[in-house]
Amino acid sequence: MSSSCPICEIAATVRAKRERRKDARPGELLAAALDLFVEKGFAGTRAEEVAKRAGVSKGTLFLYFSSKEELFKAVVRENISGRFDEWNEEFDNFQGTTPDMLRYCVKAWWERIGSTKASGITKLMMSEAGNFPELAAFYQTEVIQPGNDLLKRVLQRGVGRGEFQPMDLQYGVYAVLTPMLYLAMWKHSLGTCLANNASIDPEKYIAVHVETLLHGLSARPTAVAAPTIPATP
Amino acid sequence: MSSSCPICEIAATVRAKRERRKDARPGELLAAALDLFVEKGFAGTRAEEVAKRAGVSKGTLFLYFSSKEELFKAVVRENISGRFDEWNEEFDNFQGTTPDMLRYCVKAWWERIGSTKASGITKLMMSEAGNFPELAAFYQTEVIQPGNDLLKRVLQRGVGRGEFQPMDLQYGVYAVLTPMLYLAMWKHSLGTCLANNASIDPEKYIAVHVETLLHGLSARPTAVAAPTIPATP
Amino acid sequence: MSSSCPICEIAATVRAKRERRKDARPGELLAAALDLFVEKGFAGTRAEEVAKRAGVSKGTLFLYFSSKEELFKAVVRENISGRFDEWNEEFDNFQGTTPDMLRYCVKAWWERIGSTKASGITKLMMSEAGNFPELAAFYQTEVIQPGNDLLKRVLQRGVGRGEFQPMDLQYGVYAVLTPMLYLAMWKHSLGTCLANNASIDPEKYIAVHVETLLHGLSARPTAVAAPTIPATP
């Protein structure tokens, strides 16, 4: 490779760069695919577009993922696990009232999932679950169940400490989770096409939600501080 | 039909049968389309499949609906937007407290939309809105806006009568609507693939939701300080 | 049929009208078909449109003409023959100079064919001949040949009387005919879609044509260089 041919030199450079980036390819493709699947849905995303956004050719995409469906599965797998250990630990160590814990919990979700691209996966799963039952089961095991358990422990703590009324924990979880998941859906579906006057301010929406919720959950003989939906700003 | 002219009778019968058949077609097609759109999404549903399920040929479908998109709009009109007149009237005539009105409202939604196949349309729009902006705009105009307005009037009534605290009506609407819409989503996406032990009992879910909500909304004598989202602990 | 049933009476009236018009049906269909074929071409004309313009149903059209192609053939047959006898006689009796005869000839063509819907048939044949060889042969025998013969006799008369130079009669015929046929084409094709500034005034066009032609054909005392086919320049 000490050839004097300049083209060969360029080729060598290219090859070097290629080899350096070879391992990065799947990751770049997955990132591009996440973006596009979230933005346009599964059927609406063209394989070539994914490849182009990842800076490779259509052929290369199929070199790493045997089909569009496999790519989709890989995207979901890549993006949904691995955060729960950290979170569980965080909550085990939480010092403070349970209402504050719940506020923190919701805030953390918004900062780490809801406001990031990762929220698109939620929407993705909702939209396409019907067409990928296998993936849906995987999602249930790896994401939904752990999230459920984590929230249940928070609510149980509140009940145990007399901060919350006794409740059916599962439905308590739903009451916390639902609007957040819905917000993720909204952000990535109708919310993107609607006139501004119909759009939701996510942070305000979440604040209203959690306070209303805490008001509803709280054990209060003496209704001291009534949280409310704030008056029109 | 006591006519003495047998030809007239036969002709009338013939026409009747034909017209009965012709009149039935759109309904059969709309029912088939609802099923399939909900099951497979808009893009995933083939026109020919709709026709086949309705027991007619591909051509016949286009005899009644000029395009797949028009078929979808007709499905939405048939199942949702066509009913707002009736609902508006119903609520105009409602006698009783506003909390009861809201309970009735949520119950009615569940019985007429949520628990029926029509709830699939909600899920459909969430999933496909990004890919079919024209459909999204249609849905916004024909469904979201009227639904929004109806709920706003209910909440306004409660505030006006001193049953609810003053509030930002738009976010009040969201607080009512969101879990219901989310339930619709759930039913038609992940909910269809999950093990039974993780499934939601919709009626209970809705009941919990509305009571928690009413608790949060209700005007209480000592509404001192509105709690807010605290800073990160 | 002395029934007292008013519907039966109406039916009887309808039937009578129907029978009265039964023989007229094919003619009405042919007229409608001529209009539409000329206006939109063969492929561009829909069978249902023809039926509607004729005031009958689609089914009836196929009752009289076994296929769209048969309808087309019938239109051409209906509209192209039967005028030549009259014309031949007219010209046999013509008194006057041959240039005047030719002027009259061109004028007559314009008035009876060129300016009427019948000119559309010319365009029709030109456009569709390739797809209907059988029809083309028919047209050749029934229309082109007789027209050719008639014009040849006119030119021959001029040559015989010393009004025109000797010439190749066949090409003389083409020289007369061509611009007229072209005009018919133009009227029914590009002429209908072009900006006004590019449009032709047919009468002026024909006048220019015939006078230029007569100038070229006329025997002149100083017929020094009768225009001939020059060697390739």
Added chain:
Amino acid sequence: MSSSCPICEIAATVRAKRERRKDARPGELLAAALDLFVEKGFAGTRAEEVAKRAGVSKGTLFLYFSSKEELFKAVVRENISGRFDEWNEEFDNFQGTTPDMLRYCVKAWWERIGSTKASGITKLMMSEAGNFPELAAFYQTEVIQPGNDLLKRVLQRGVGRGEFQPMDLQYGVYAVLTPMLYLAMWKHSLGTCLANNASIDPEKYIAVHVETLLHGLSARPTAVAAPTIPATP
């Protein structure tokens, strides 16, 4: 190519072969399309047929031309409108009398268009203009207008140099053009189906036409009763 690097050479060869193939595709497709459009008309030609005749698949056609209409436009550009620059220049540089120029002009048209398959496009536009207004407008802009302008300049030159009588240039253009266009029509419609004895010898037809025309246009000292193309009214 005297490089010592064998890989470079191979790569170059490969790319060359591939590019040669890719570059050839549009030409092959255009040739096939010209054939078929002329033979069967625009509507009558199936995209797949064009592809098959070019030896490729349906999909490949749409790789190079985004729609059937674009394919047609490309055929027109390739065969006619793309040549006007060359022709305009040719005539700007012409040395000789204007009658000779006109003879050359007609001869050139015959050799480059009339006698080639390209003449079929003229017929095509005549036949299909009514059904495809967009194509007609394209043809008007890209072909008719430039051709018109070119001929007008020729005639104007003759008038300016005293070789032709003053005339209405637009109708002069028609007088030149019409028989040529008609010839193109004839060749591709009825002419293809008629017995030999009725067929036209195009070269002789054109020669007769142009000489008769020049005789009619020419300015002659003793223009006693010279019928002429009248000056603009």
Added chain:
DNA sequence: CATGAATGAGCTTTCATTCAT
């Protein structure tokens, strides 16, 4: 490994033709 030209199954839509009424 990477490329991108090529493929062809699949989708929506049109419309001549049929046939039960």
Added chain:
DNA sequence: GATGAATGAAAGCTCATTCAT
């Protein structure tokens, strides 16, 4: 005879997937 609802064969176009280079 007349009707018009129903049919289904095409046709234009898209795009996941393949494979020669």
